[in-house]
Amino acid sequence: MPVRPRYLTNLNLQDFFETACEIPYQKIDSELFPNIELWIRRDDLLDPLISGNKAYKLIYNLIEVREQGADTLVTCGGAWSNHIHATAAAGARFGFKTVGIIRGERPRVLSPTLSDAERFGMTLRFVSRADYRERHSSGFMNRLGLDGPGIKYVPEGGANQRGAEGVKQLGTILEKTSPIEFDECWLACGTGLTLGALAGALNSSGIRLVGVSVLKDGGSIERDARYWQGRCADVERQVSVVSEAHCGGYAKFPDYLAAFQRNFERGTGVPLDPVYTAKMAYALHREDLAGSLSGRRILMLHTGGLQGCRKSIKK
Numbered sequence: 213m214p215v216r217p218r219y220l221t222n223l224n225l226q227d228f229f230e231t232a233c234e235i236p237y238q239k240i241d242s243e244l245f246p247n248i249e250l251w252i253r254r255d256d257l258l259d260p261l262i263s264g265n266k267a268y269k270l271i272y273n274l275i276e277v278r279e280q281g282a283d284t285l286v287t288c289g290g291a292w293s294n295h296i297h298a299t300a301a302a303g304a305r306f307g308f309k310t311v312g313i314i315r316g317e318r319p320r321v322l323s324p325t326l327s328d329a330e331r332f333g334m335t336l337r338f339v340s341r342a343d344y345r346e347r348h349s350s351g352f353m354n355r356l357g358l359d360g361p362g363i364k365y366v367p368e369g370g371a372n373q374r375g376a377e378g379v380k381q382l383g384t385i386l387e388k389t390s391p392i393e394f395d396e397c398w399l400a401c402g403t404g405l406t407l408g409a410l411a412g413a414l415n416s417s418g419i420r421l422v423g424v425s426v427l428k429d430g431g432s433i434e435r436d437a438r439y440w441q442g443r444c445a446d447v448e449r450q451v452s453v454v455s456e457a458h459c460g461g462y463a464k465f466p467d468y469l470a471a472f473q474r475n476f477e478r479g480t481g482v483p484l485d486p487v488y489t490a491k492m493a494y495a496l497h498r499e500d501l502a503g504s505l506s507g508r509r510i511l512m513l514h515t516g517g518l519q520g521c522r523k524s525i526k527k
């Protein structure tokens with residue numbers, strides 16, 4: 213089966229979810245996972261630029277920009293943000309302006325992520341770290357002169373109710389399109405929104421959701437996942453967070469993780485990103501070797517992020 217990316221040509225819910233229903237599930241036969249039946253759902257293939265979970269978080273926000281007659285989408289992020297990259301690409305593709313509020317001073321050389329974003333037409337506004345910390349306060353947009361009519365603000369990472377609704381749809385699609393019945397579904401977590409919204413969507417099924425924290429989160433992921441689940445569903449369902457697989461912290465990429473990623477990619481042909489999906493796969497590999505998952509049927513979600521691979525080239 214050829215695994216080619218789809219390409220979102222229209223800003224249209226029906227097209228988006230039809231495309232999402234065609235995303236392939238691949239069975240992973242690899243000695244890195246000797247004791248489980250492992251599959252991966254390839255949401256990195258949704259679109260080369262508007263990919264992974266960021267696409268699900270964006271879709272309703274993008275539709276809303278158009279329905280409100282707005283012409284500009286403003287959002288925030290760091291220098292390697294998958295969300296900034298996807299938002300800039302979506303603005304270029306679907307014909308509206310984008311502004312990215314970026315943490316820190318403008319560097320002399322932009323990261324590949326930000327240089328793409330600028331090329332896609334995004335206006336980059338660099339703000340000090342102190343100002344950036346105020347991004348959740350009410351006057352933030354006003355102080356930047358960005359609160360006029362025609363402007364829609366989407367928080368960092370696409371973390372708003374619209375974002376959660378898009379991820380909920382992914383949950384529905386999972387139940388509809390899974391090739392087998394899974395015992396567990398593993399995914400990488402940054403904020404926990406994707407984990408929480410999926411948990412809210414999967415109420416009917418017996419699948420256990422496991423989120424792998426890619427940062428030293430001190431409990432914030434579980435908290436946020438519970439919050440977003442509450443916004444998506446009435447019944448609370450148990451989710452698990454693996455909090456010791458961050459490999460040193462956010463965007464830390466030690467040699468053993470790089471070696472694992474190379475082995476995984478060579479053995480499976482599936483590319484991973486260093487910040488999120490490599491850590492998720494590594495955590496599952498360790499858990500499998502520890503023997504606690506024997507015989508389970510496990511689905512990994514490929515949440516995208518491949519634009520960030522250029523980070524490891526720099527290293």
Ligand SMILES: *Cc1c(COP(=O)(O)O)cnc(C)c1O
Nearest residue numbers: 401402403404406488515516517
């Ligand atoms: C943003 C991101 C995540 C984390 O999503 P959250 O909803 O913030 O937990 C996981 N994987 C990739 C590739 C991402 O870009």
